[in-house]
Amino acid sequence: MSRVYNFSAGPSMLPESVLKKAAAEMLDCQGSGMSVMEMSHRSKDYEVIIEGAEALFRELMGIPDCYKVLFLQGGASTQFAMIPMNLFTNSKKMDTILTGQWAKKAASEAKKYGSVNILGSSEDQVFNYIPKVDPASFSPDADYFHITYNNTIYGTKFNTLPETGNVPLVADISSCVLSEAMDVSKFGLLYAGAQKNIGPAGLTVVIIRDDLIGKADASVPTMLNYQTHSDNGSMYNTPPTYSIYVCKLVLEWLKEMGGVSAIEKINREKAKILYDFLDESSMFRGTVVPEDRSLMNVPFVTGDDELNAKFIKEAKAAGFVNLKGHRSVGGMRASIYNAMPTEGVVKLVEFMKQFECDNK
Numbered sequence: 001m002s003r004v005y006n007f008s009a010g011p012s013m014l015p016e017s018v019l020k021k022a023a024a025e026m027l028d029c030q031g032s033g034m035s036v037m038e039m040s041h042r043s044k045d046y047e048v049i050i051e052g053a054e055a056l057f058r059e060l061m062g063i064p065d066c067y068k069v070l071f072l073q074g075g076a077s078t079q080f081a082m083i084p085m086n087l088f089t090n091s092k093k094m095d096t097i098l099t100g101q102w103a104k105k106a107a108s109e110a111k112k113y114g115s116v117n118i119l120g121s122s123e124d125q126v127f128n129y130i131p132k133v134d135p136a137s138f139s140p141d142a143d144y145f146h147i148t149y150n151n152t153i154y155g156t157k158f159n160t161l162p163e164t165g166n167v168p169l170v171a172d173i174s175s176c177v178l179s180e181a182m183d184v185s186k187f188g189l190l191y192a193g194a195q196k197n198i199g200p201a202g203l204t205v206v207i208i209r210d211d212l213i214g215k216a217d218a219s220v221p222t223m224l225n226y227q228t229h230s231d232n233g234s235m236y237n238t239p240p241t242y243s244i245y246v247c248k249l250v251l252e253w254l255k256e257m258g259g260v261s262a263i264e265k266i267n268r269e270k271a272k273i274l275y276d277f278l279d280e281s282s283m284f285r286g287t288v289v290p291e292d293r294s295l296m297n298v299p300f301v302t303g304d305d306e307l308n309a310k311f312i313k314e315a316k317a318a319g320f321v322n323l324k325g326h327r328s329v330g331g332m333r334a335s336i337y338n339a340m341p342t343e344g345v346v347k348l349v350e351f352m353k354q355f356e357c358d359n360k
């Protein structure tokens with residue numbers, strides 16, 4: 001068996017030790033005589049798993065007690081609608097900055113329920129920077145302010161958060177959750193699809209401040225009301241049980257690594273290795289302005305479509321897979337989430353150097 005270095009943007013690689021543990025427990029999890037997939041979500045054995053996952057989230061992210069951690073389904077994309085359905089309770093106004101496709105989708109869903117005030121957009125430069133916005137243009141009466149914290153497709157991230165005062169800041173952290181320290185108390189709501197940095201697809205994690213729960217209109221469907229899930233410990237219906245179990249294994253792995261501050265240090269090293277090479281290379285270059293570069297998703301190009309294709313093909317043959325960039329940016333993208341070891345990035349850069357020499 002040989003494992004590849006998987007640079008996929010999502011679903012993406014998981015720590016090998018997590019996969020091995022899941023495999024070892026496949027037929028008999030913790031003496032239960034069954035797989036987690038076969039367990040009742042109401043059983044004592046399963047209670048330990050979901051409660052353990054929540055406790056680890058709280059510990060690793062430093063989530064204050066006045067926030068709920070919800071384990072939902074439907075992906076980050078369902079949150080684009082669920083957030084306005086629950087948070088549009090007064091002015092029905094959302095402030096936002098358009099930093100890519102996910103931000104645009106969140107805005108267009110919100111528009112179905114209220115008004116959207118776009119404070120800035122980087123679409124003019126294929127979203128390769130985070131627009132500067134003037135706080136004087138913020139709506140003081142907005143029900144919430146939405147950002148995509150890390151832009152998976154374009155490789156940008158917010159290094160400074162907008163100061164929204166009393167307006168709850170809501171952030172899509174699908175591709176940067178648990179990758180670096182984050183002050184949860186600065187946000188009203190955080191959400192993430194699991195398949196980038198948490199575990200298998202099928203699970204969506206929502207971290208929501210208590211005061212934002214329970215104000216949704218009576219017409220909001222039961223399953224799309226945060227109160228339903230908050231009141232029932234994410235067990236109103238059957239939660240994505242196996243995905244939550246793997247998520248718990250990933251969080252245990254992260255805790256053993258030293259937690260978020262330890263992985264942040266590693267993530268910064270990994271990103272620096274790749275960006276330093278892109279900055280010095282005469283063949284490859286990063287597409288994002290240096291001050292807004294993501295730690296997780298690194299798009300790069302050669303400037304020649306044929307050479308890009310040759311690179312992706314040869315990289316794949318050498319065991320570096322899923323390096324093709326998103327169709328809207330072209331070129332390449334290396335997603336280097338928590339589970340990507342430093343060694344994977346070092347070897348990728350060695351491969352890129354060799355490719356550059358061979359194709360001068």
Ligand SMILES: *Cc1c(COP(=O)(O)O)cnc(C)c1O
Nearest residue numbers: 075076077102152172174175193
């Ligand atoms: C992947 C991704 C999404 C979409 O997530 P789904 O779980 O597929 O709905 C949304 N936002 C960001 C930032 C993403 O990276």
